[in-house]
Structures are given as C-alpha cells and as structure tokens.
Amino acid sequence: MDFVNKLSPAQFLQHQLREVINLLEKQQLEKSLLERTPGEHHELLETVLRKQQESRLQDKLAELHPADIAFILESLPMDQRMLVWNAIEASHHGQVLVEVSDAVRHTLISSMESADLASVAENLDADEIADLADDLPKNAMLKILRSLNNLERKHVNDVLAYEDDQVGAFMDFGTITIRADLTLNAISDYIRNLGKLPKHTDKLFVVDHDNKVQGVLPLSRLLTHAPALTAENAMVTDFVQFEVDQEIAEASHAFERYDLISAPVVDREGRLQGRLCIDSVLDYILEENDEERLIQAGVTEEEDLFSSVWKSVQNRWPWLLINVTTAFISTRIIGFFEDAILQLVALASLMPIIAATGGNTGNQTSILIIRSLALGQITSINVGRLIRKELTLALLNGIFIGLVVGSVAFFLYRDWPLAGVMALAMLLNLLVAVVAGLAIPLLRHKFDKDPAAGASVMLTSITDAMGFFIFLGLASLFLL
Amino acid sequence: MDFVNKLSPAQFLQHQLREVINLLEKQQLEKSLLERTPGEHHELLETVLRKQQESRLQDKLAELHPADIAFILESLPMDQRMLVWNAIEASHHGQVLVEVSDAVRHTLISSMESADLASVAENLDADEIADLADDLPKNAMLKILRSLNNLERKHVNDVLAYEDDQVGAFMDFGTITIRADLTLNAISDYIRNLGKLPKHTDKLFVVDHDNKVQGVLPLSRLLTHAPALTAENAMVTDFVQFEVDQEIAEASHAFERYDLISAPVVDREGRLQGRLCIDSVLDYILEENDEERLIQAGVTEEEDLFSSVWKSVQNRWPWLLINVTTAFISTRIIGFFEDAILQLVALASLMPIIAATGGNTGNQTSILIIRSLALGQITSINVGRLIRKELTLALLNGIFIGLVVGSVAFFLYRDWPLAGVMALAMLLNLLVAVVAGLAIPLLRHKFDKDPAAGASVMLTSITDAMGFFIFLGLASLFLL
Numbered sequence: 001m002d003f004v005n006k007l008s009p010a011q012f013l014q015h016q017l018r019e020v021i022n023l024l025e026k027q028q029l030e031k032s033l034l035e036r037t038p039g040e041h042h043e044l045l046e047t048v049l050r051k052q053q054e055s056r057l058q059d060k061l062a063e064l065h066p067a068d069i070a071f072i073l074e075s076l077p078m079d080q081r082m083l084v085w086n087a088i089e090a091s092h093h094g095q096v097l098v099e100v101s102d103a104v105r106h107t108l109i110s111s112m113e114s115a116d117l118a119s120v121a122e123n124l125d126a127d128e129i130a131d132l133a134d135d136l137p138k139n140a141m142l143k144i145l146r147s148l149n150n151l152e153r154k155h156v157n158d159v160l161a162y163e164d165d166q167v168g169a170f171m172d173f174g175t176i177t178i179r180a181d182l183t184l185n186a187i188s189d190y191i192r193n194l195g196k197l198p199k200h201t202d203k204l205f206v207v208d209h210d211n212k213v214q215g216v217l218p219l220s221r222l223l224t225h226a227p228a229l230t231a232e233n234a235m236v237t238d239f240v241q242f243e244v245d246q247e248i249a250e251a252s253h254a255f256e257r258y259d260l261i262s263a264p265v266v267d268r269e270g271r272l273q274g275r276l277c278i279d280s281v282l283d284y285i286l287e288e289n290d291e292e293r294l295i296q297a298g299v300t301e302e303e304d305l306f307s308s309v310w311k312s313v314q315n316r317w318p319w320l321l322i323n324v325t326t327a328f329i330s331t332r333i334i335g336f337f338e339d340a341i342l343q344l345v346a347l348a349s350l351m352p353i354i355a356a357t358g359g360n361t362g363n364q365t366s367i368l369i370i371r372s373l374a375l376g377q378i379t380s381i382n383v384g385r386l387i388r389k390e391l392t393l394a395l396l397n398g399i400f401i402g403l404v405v406g407s408v409a410f411f412l413y414r415d416w417p418l419a420g421v422m423a424l425a426m427l428l429n430l431l432v433a434v435v436a437g438l439a440i441p442l443l444r445h446k447f448d449k450d451p452a453a454g455a456s457v458m459l460t461s462i463t464d465a466m467g468f469f470i471f472l473g474l475a476s477l478f479l480l
Numbered sequence: 481m482d483f484v485n486k487l488s489p490a491q492f493l494q495h496q497l498r499e500v501i502n503l504l505e506k507q508q509l510e511k512s513l514l515e516r517t518p519g520e521h522h523e524l525l526e527t528v529l530r531k532q533q534e535s536r537l538q539d540k541l542a543e544l545h546p547a548d549i550a551f552i553l554e555s556l557p558m559d560q561r562m563l564v565w566n567a568i569e570a571s572h573h574g575q576v577l578v579e580v581s582d583a584v585r586h587t588l589i590s591s592m593e594s595a596d597l598a599s600v601a602e603n604l605d606a607d608e609i610a611d612l613a614d615d616l617p618k619n620a621m622l623k624i625l626r627s628l629n630n631l632e633r634k635h636v637n638d639v640l641a642y643e644d645d646q647v648g649a650f651m652d653f654g655t656i657t658i659r660a661d662l663t664l665n666a667i668s669d670y671i672r673n674l675g676k677l678p679k680h681t682d683k684l685f686v687v688d689h690d691n692k693v694q695g696v697l698p699l700s701r702l703l704t705h706a707p708a709l710t711a712e713n714a715m716v717t718d719f720v721q722f723e724v725d726q727e728i729a730e731a732s733h734a735f736e737r738y739d740l741i742s743a744p745v746v747d748r749e750g751r752l753q754g755r756l757c758i759d760s761v762l763d764y765i766l767e768e769n770d771e772e773r774l775i776q777a778g779v780t781e782e783e784d785l786f787s788s789v790w791k792s793v794q795n796r797w798p799w800l801l802i803n804v805t806t807a808f809i810s811t812r813i814i815g816f817f818e819d820a821i822l823q824l825v826a827l828a829s830l831m832p833i834i835a836a837t838g839g840n841t842g843n844q845t846s847i848l849i850i851r852s853l854a855l856g857q858i859t860s861i862n863v864g865r866l867i868r869k870e871l872t873l874a875l876l877n878g879i880f881i882g883l884v885v886g887s888v889a890f891f892l893y894r895d896w897p898l899a900g901v902m903a904l905a906m907l908l909n910l911l912v913a914v915v916a917g918l919a920i921p922l923l924r925h926k927f928d929k930d931p932a933a934g935a936s937v938m939l940t941s942i943t944d945a946m947g948f949f950i951f952l953g954l955a956s957l958f959l960l
Contacts, residue, residue, distance in 0.1 A: 009737070306865070
C-alpha cells in the first residue's frame with residue numbers, strides 16, 4: 001500500500017480503480033488498432049502485444065492488497081471483471097475470493113476451471129477455506145480437503161460443523177496456549193522461538209492439562225509485568241469466553257460491550273477449540289446489517305451491482321409478487337364498497353391517506369421494537385409497560401393526526417360528517433397500525449423467527465387493507 | 481464479571497437485570513409493609529431499612545461492568561432507572577454515562593445536580609469527556625475543563641474541534657511513541673517502566689523529531705524480532721494512517737478492509753495527533769446503522785424505550801406530518817379524476833395496486849443504490865451502465881407484473897380495455913419508480929446529503945402520486 005502520496009484510503013482505492021480501468025481501456029484500444037492494421041506479422045504482433053498488456057495489468061495487481069482487488073472486482077462490469085481476475089496471480093486467487101462479496105464470488109468461481117479451483121486453498125487458513133466451502137463445487141472441495149494435513153482438515157471440518165449463526169462457524173485457530181506454571185520470561189522466549197504471532201493476537205490462553213482455559217494473559221501484561229512472575233500470577237481470570245454453539249449475534253454484542261479483540265472459544269465441557277476475533281465479528285455485523293436492510297426492502301439475496309439482469313429479476317420478483325397479492329386483498333375490500341364510492345366519490349380520493357399514514361406509524365413502532373429486540377432490551381418483565389406506552393402514543397397521535405386530516409377534509413369538501421368519519425377512521429387505523437407494529441416482530445421473535453424479515457411488507461398489507469375497510473365501513477354506516 | 485457459572489454473555493446480562501429488578505421489587509414491598517406498620521419507632525425503622533436496601537443494591541452494582549450497568553439502565557422504566565442510577569457510586573457515574581445510549585443519557589443527566597455533574601469526569605479519558613460534552617450543561621462542562629491539567633484540556637478541546645463525522649472526533653490519546661534508533665531491547669525496558677499499556681495497544685508509533693510517523697512497530701514484532709534490532713529495522717513502513725479531518729465512514733471501511741486494531745491519526749502536515757481504535761470504529765458503525773434504520777422509518781432521533789410519551793410524540797410527528805401532507809397530494813390527483821371514477825367505479829378499487837407495487841420496486845432499487853454508495857462502489861465510470869441495467873430490469877419487471885395484474889383485473893371485471901390500461905399503467909409506474917429510486921439517492925449523494933434520509937418517504941410519495949395519475953389518466957383517455 002502506498003499511502004505516502006497523501007491519498008486517503010478511499011481516494012487511494014478510487015485511484016487504483018481508475019488506473020486499472022485505464023489499463024483495460026488502453027488494452028481495448030490497442031487491440032482494435034491492431035485489428036485495423038493488416039500485415040504479415042499480424043499474429044506475432046498480437047502475441048507480443050497481449051503479453052505486454054497482461055504483464056502491465058499483472059504488475060499493477062500484484063502490488064495491491066487482496067481486499068483492494070476485491071473492491072476493484074466488485075466495481076467492474078462482468079467483461080472487465082474477468083480480464084482483471086485472470087490477470088491475478090493464481091496463488092492469490094484464494095485470498096481475493098475470501099474478501100469479495102458473495103454475489104461476485106459466485107460469478108468468479110463459476111468462471112474457474114476445476115483444476116484452478118482445487119489450488120485455490122493454497123495460501124488460506126482453515127477458517128478461510130471453510131468460508132469458501134459453501135460456494136465451491138463439491139469436487140473441488142473434496143480435492144482441497146485431501147490436499148490438507150490432518151490438523152488442517154480437522155479444523156476445516158470443525159468450522160463447517162456449525163450453523164451459520166453459531167460462534168463455531170466464525171472461529172479461527174490462531175490460538176497460542178501456555179501453561180500456568182511458566183514464567184513470563186519463559187513465555188517471551190517461547191514466543192520469540194515461534195518467530196511470528198497470528199494476526200489479532202492480543203492475549204495468550206492459559207490452559208490446563210484438559211485444555212480448559214484457566215485464564216488469559218494479555219500481551220500488555222506480558223510486556224509490563226515482572227519477568228519472574230508465573231502466568232498463573234499474571235493472568236486475568238475474569239475473562240469472557242464463548243461456547244462453540246452460542247449465537248454469533250450474542251457474541252458480537254459482548255465484543256462491543258467489553259471492547260474485545262480476541263476471545264477463547266470452548267466446547268460444552270470448556271475445552272479450548274479456537275478463538276473468535278474482532279475481524280470476524282466486524283464482518284458479521286456488517287453483513288448482518290446489510291442483509292437486514294435488503295430483506296426489509298424485499299431484495300431476497302445479496303445482489304451484485306453488475307449481476308445479469310435475469311438474475312436480478314429472479315431476485316426481486318418474489319417480494320414483488322407478494323406485494324401484488326396483498327395489494328389485491330385491498331382491492332377486494334374496496335370493491336366490496338363500490339356502491340358507497342358511487343354515492344360519495346370523495347371517499348375514493350380520501351381513502352389512500354388513511355392507509356398510507358397507518359403504514360408509516362406502524363413502521364415506526366415495528367422498527368423500534370425490532371431494534372430493541374436485537375439489543376436484547378425487551379424482556380418478559382418490561383414488555384407490558386412497553387405495549388401500554390405504544391398504545392397511549394398511538395391514541396395521542398391518532399387524535400392529533402385525525403384532527404388535522406379531518407380539518408383538511410372539511411376544508412376540501414365542506415362536509416362535517418365526512419370530516420368526522422375521516423378523523424375517526426384515522427384514529428382507529430393508527431391503533432391497528434401500532435398493534436400490528438408491536439405484534440408482528442414480537443410474535444415472530446417468540447417463535448424464533450427473524451423479527452425483521454418481511455415486517456414492512458406484512459405491516460403495510462394490514463394497514464392498507466384495514467385502513468380501507470375501516471374508512472369505507474364507517475362511511476357506509478354514518479354517511480349514506 | 482462472573483462467567484464461571486457457565487452463563488453466556490446474554491444470559492449473564494438477563495440474569496443481572498432480573499437480580500436488580502428483584503432487589504427493586506423487594507425494596508418496594510418492604511416500603512409498603514412499613515407504611516402499614518404504625519408505631520413510635522417508625523422513622524428510625526425507615527431509615528435503617530433504607531440504608532440496608534441501598535447497600536444491597538450498591539453492592540450488586542459495584543460488581544458489574546459499566547457497560548452492563550448501562551444495559552440495565554436502558555432496560556428499566558424511568559422510576560426504577562433513577563433508583564438504580566442513584567445507587568451507583570458517584571465515581572462510576574462518568575463511565576456509565578459514556579456507555580449508555582444517547583436518549584437514556586439525556587434522562588440521567590437531566591436528573592443530576594450540577595455539583596455531581598462537575599465530578600462526572602473524574603475517571604474519564606479526554607476522548608470520553610469529549611463524548612459527553614454535547615450532553616452536559618455548559619456550566620458543568622466549564623467546571624470540568626477547569627479541573628483538568630493543561631494536556632488533558634488540550635486533548636478534550638482537540639476532539640471537540642472536529643465535526644461529528646470526522647476522524648478527529650473519534651480519536652483517543654493512548655499513543656505510545658518511540659524513536660527509530662532505539663533497540664527493541666530498550667523499547668521493552670521502556671514499556672516495562674511505563675507499567676501499563678493503554679487499551680487496544682497493538683502497535684507503537686515510531687516518530688521523528690517533527691512528530692511525523694515514520695512507521696509502526698506491532699507488539700508482535702517487538703516480541704518476536706531480535707532484541708538487538710533497532711525500531712527502524714523492525715518497523716512496518718507500509719501502514720495506514722488517517723488525517724484528523726478525514727471522514728470517519730471512510731476510516732471505518734479501511735479498518736474493515738485491512739483488519740486494523742489501531743492506527744495513527746495525523747494532522748495535515750503529517751504530525752501525530754492521536755490514534756483511532758477499533759472500539760470507536762465499531763461504536764460508530766453500530767450507531768450509524770441504527771440511525772439509518774430509524775431515519776428510514778421516520779423516527780427522527782434515537783428514542784429510549786421508556787422515554788415519556790410526550791417526547792416520543794414529538795419525535796414521531798414530523799415525519800407523520802410530512803407523510804400526511806404528501807398523501808394529500810395523491811388525494812388531489814384522485815379528486816381531479818372523480819368524474820372518471822363515477823363512470824367506472826372499478827378504477828377506485830384497482831388504483832392502489834399500481835401505487836403500492838411502484839413503491840415496493842422503487843424501494844428495492846434505492847436500497848441497492850444507497851448500499852453501493854455507502855460501500856463506495858458507484859463511480860462516475862460505472863454509473864451509466866448501472867442506470868441502463870436498472871431500467872432494463874424495470875422494463876422486464878413491468879411487463880411481467882403488468883401481465884399478472886392485467887390478467888387478474890380481467891378475471892375480476894371481464895373488461896379487456898380495463899385490463900390493458902391496468903397493465904400499461906403498471907409498466908409505466910414501475911419505470912417511474914426505478915427512475916425515482918435511482919435519482920433520489922444519486923442526487924442527494926451528488927449534493928453531499930445523506931442518500932438514505934427520508935428516501936423511502938419521498939419515493940413512496942412520488943410512486944403513489946404518479947401511480948394514481950398514470951392509471952386514472954390512461955383510464956380517462958382510453959376507457960371513457
């Protein structure tokens with residue numbers, strides 16, 4: 001990385017992206033020039049030129065961090081992406097695949113031949129290989145497993161044994177363990193002999209003969225405490241450890257709360273299995289947020305900016321169809337009241353306000369509940385108070401917005417009864433909205449489903465349908 | 481922290497919360513029992529009892545991590561929250577205030593007397609004091625500043641000098657600097673003499689006489705390289721540093737991309753000012769995601785689960801009113817076509833489908849764009865291709881969904897021209913939706929505004945209004 005020229009990291013990335021694109025465009029230009037130059041040495045010329053172009057691109061990419069190459073690949077349309085991918089040294093393919101987004105990884109892997117795929121794991125750690133396992137073809141994965149030594153293979157299988165949302169699936173094996181009776185001096189010598197510490201090593205794990213973690217020895221203590229002390233006397237015994245089958249969401253909260261860099265991961269019997277590090281936690285948090293946002297908007301899977309139109313269509317249709325279906329329910333409710341609309345056509349104009357405002361209020365409530373559920377702040381103890389508060393709020397909002405809307409309706413149509421029906425319908429639909437906004441995430445949570453998934457679509461369906469029903473129903477009762 | 485009893489971090493927290501609530505309820509019970517026991521020693525009894533109760537709660541809280549106390553405070557309704565708050569030792573108030581959410585912090589600070597506020601900073605670092613500065617009354621803040629020594633005061637003012645979204649506002653001052661000509665041996669001695677390393681120290685900063693950072697020395701190198709080497713020979717020169725006025729969002733991407741724990745923060749001339757650590761970056765990321773989610777749902781500010789109903793009302797009205805206003809625009813468009821509806825009442829039933837589906841499609845597009853903008857993946861180079869792709873997608877979706885909706889409309893009303901108008905209106909509104917879904921975030925980004933804020937509300941207004949207009953307009957042209 002060359003930050004010497006005073007580029008900020010983002011400018012640096014944009015700069016690299018531009019340089020790569022320039023190379024690609026130059027390549028394109030030279031190629032088309034060559035095609036227009038006939039002559040006897042044409043083929044030779046072409047070979048020389050291609051060699052030259054390839055080495056320019058290769059040199060450029062060789063100096064970049066895998067994460068930066070991943071960014072460039074994600075920012076390029078498919079044809080250019082493949083040119084860049086093929087210019088990356090094969091031994092770096094694995095590292096780039098680990099960094100790249102899921103959708104782009106699919107496009108890259110599907111372009112690779114099985115021989116290349118099998119060698120992808122060469123420079124990867126066990127946990128990184130496990131990360132790729134889902135996306136690799138079975139054959140390639142088997143070949144890779146066969147190429148590993150026993151310990152590595154065990155580690156890969158360990159990680160693969162856990163569910164996507166369990167701590168075990170996120171652990172790595174860069175643990176350094178020591179015995180409690182070693183002096184800090186001896187530990188320093190031991191580390192010096194190792195020659196290298198795994199990334200993110202901020203503490204050593206003190207284990208007993210059963211491989212149970214008795215304490216952790218932060219590097220800072222190793223550096224500041226008296227060298228003659230034993231690990232037992234210098235270690236921290238009041239530390240956080242995670243079990244392999246705990247939820248990663250929970251672990252990520254603990255990382256944030258206690259400002260952790262790494263923590264031991266143990267099995268049910270308390271035996272050390274690996275460690276969880278802040279980089280995995282951060283990746284999880286970012287991915288999780290991303291996914292949730294997409295799910296709420298009705299995009300089923302991560303979508304690559306330049307994935308084919310056909311793939312994007314498939315990705316977005318499911319929710320659109322659900323949306324169209326629920327919209328038809330509203331249609332049928334309105335259809336039921338067509339006579340009322342014929343008698344008082346103003347109803348048709350006014351009904352969307354009731355529906356839209358209900359949706360908005362319900363969303364406010366449900367987002368707050370989803371958020372508090374995610375933070376673990378809603379318990380059986382306080383949920384009653386919370387419901388009372390939201391209902392009171394809905395009542396106040398309903399009265400206020402009802403009055404506003406009623407007044408405007410009167411201003412438009414000079415019809416007191418109509419204005420009254422409008423205000424009452426608004427109040428009732430806001431109550432419906434808040435009940436739905438509370439009930440959907442709380443019930444989904446109770447039944448161990450993701451409280452956020454589809455919340456917005458379900459909620460809007462309910463507030464739309466009920467909004468039309470309440471408004472047109474009240475109008476039929478009182479106005480006709 | 482007592483994780484020995486095999487509780488996971490989340491179970492541990494819930495357990496602590498329950499214990500605190502039990503104490504509070506016991507307190508309440510004893511108090512009401514006492515009130516029903518008249519007698520001459522009543523006052524004395526009451527005093528003794530209160531003392532006892534207070535010490536029980538104090539003991540319980542004294543053993544908890546400030547972040548855990550923060551969680552408990554956030555989970556309690558106002559009256560119980562104040563009881564707990566007052567049972568926390570005053571010297572820990574500052575640490576808890578730093579950990580607690582913004583909304584809860586406001587309630588706590590507003591309950592404190594100015595003398596207590598001034599002593600809140602006692603156990604805090606400069607960057608933590610700066611974090612609280614916004615929420616503290618001016619008087620208290622002035623008192624705190626006066627109580628600091630010169631260096632601390634400079635540090636607090638340094639942090640306060642930067643905007644909320646700049647790296648400088650997130651830096652701390654736990655930097656350990658060394659000269660390039662020191663041997664690793666000498667550095668080890670120096671650290672041992674310090675006796676303690678600041679939290680999150682994973683590297684030392686090698687600076688020259690101008691305080692410019694020449695390289696960084698990871699602790700792992702200090703521990704593994706030959707003690708006789710000088711810092712100059714052992715240090716990493718290819719490192720990431722940030723400038724004080726860079727955007728924190730950009731820095732957080734770099735932390736993720738390069739798996740950083742800490743990094744030097746320098747001024748424009750490259751002189752070391754402080755450091756940025758992963759815990760601040762993580763806090764920023766979590767807060768940012770939270771805020772964005774709330775903003776999209778139309779909740780203006782962070783809202784405390786138990787903030788007063790009145791505060792919540794104020795918080796949610798602004799967006800609700802905007803929503804009602806834009807809904808009235810749709811009303812006026814429908815009102816304009818009331819004659820058409822009277823002639824063909826089916827229009828009133830069918831129009832909400834066009835509007836709702838448009839909103840959904842537009843949201844899908846805008847979320848993907850907002851996300852890619854946040855990741856820095858949209859550049860002037862690829863934006864053209866992207867727009868073409870989304871438009872093609874909208875065309876395909878429009879044709880497909882249009883056919884579905886047209887067919888159902890025919891099934892319901894047995895009216896071919898009506899079905900045709902329905903299908904065409906759907907297609908056109910989906911195109912409108914995608915254009916709006918692209919334009920709103922891209923334009924807001926171009927003018928340096930947050931592309932996400934209010935995107936959903938604006939978008940839905942446009943797709944609603946245009947949906948009604950297109951559908952009713954086409955119907956007037958072709959059906960009447």
